[in-house]
Amino acid sequence: MPGSDPYHPTESYYECVSCNERTVSTEHLGACPSCGEAVRNLAVARE
Numbered sequence: 001m002p003g004s005d006p007y008h009p010t011e012s013y014y015e016c017v018s019c020n021e022r023t024v025s026t027e028h029l030g031a032c033p034s035c036g037e038a039v040r041n042l043a044v045a046r047e
């Protein structure tokens, strides 16, 4: 399937403002899964 990349769905990177843990999620993430603090949405890294 040209143009399709099954290994890269629409992902967003989130970084916790408290513990700096980074989480990749394909859904909106409202809180850090580790400590429950707020997370910020980072620019999607492309490799």
Ligand SMILES: [Zn+2]
Pocket: 016, 017, 018, 019, 020, 021, 032, 033, 034, 035, 036, 037
């Ligand atoms: Zn955290």
